[in-house]
Amino acid sequence: MTSLTTSDYHPGTRVRVTQQIPFAKGVTTTTIEGTILRFGQQKTGSWFAHGRDDKLWLDRLELKKDDGELVVINLDQYSRVEEVA
Secondary structure: OEEOOHHHOOOOOEEEEEEEEEEOOEEEEEEEEEEEEEEEEEEEEEEOOOOHHHEEEEEEEEEEOOOOOEEEEEEOOOEEEEEOO
16 A cells, blocks of 8 residues: 555545544544545635635545445545555
């Protein structure tokens, strides 16, 4: 497995995304594996002062899992994206 940077997120690349979700009493880890369909920044409905178009922009990775399910993942500082051979 190779860790990827955002410049390596190309459609057709098979990846495993691991994210940590903090809670008041600990952390939960989730992992999703699939093929990249699209990567980019997309704005949310949230207002954010001094952001482009006065919106909050998030890095979003769209994956297709082996069973055909489409998944949209918001990437943050706790996300690890690794290429799967």
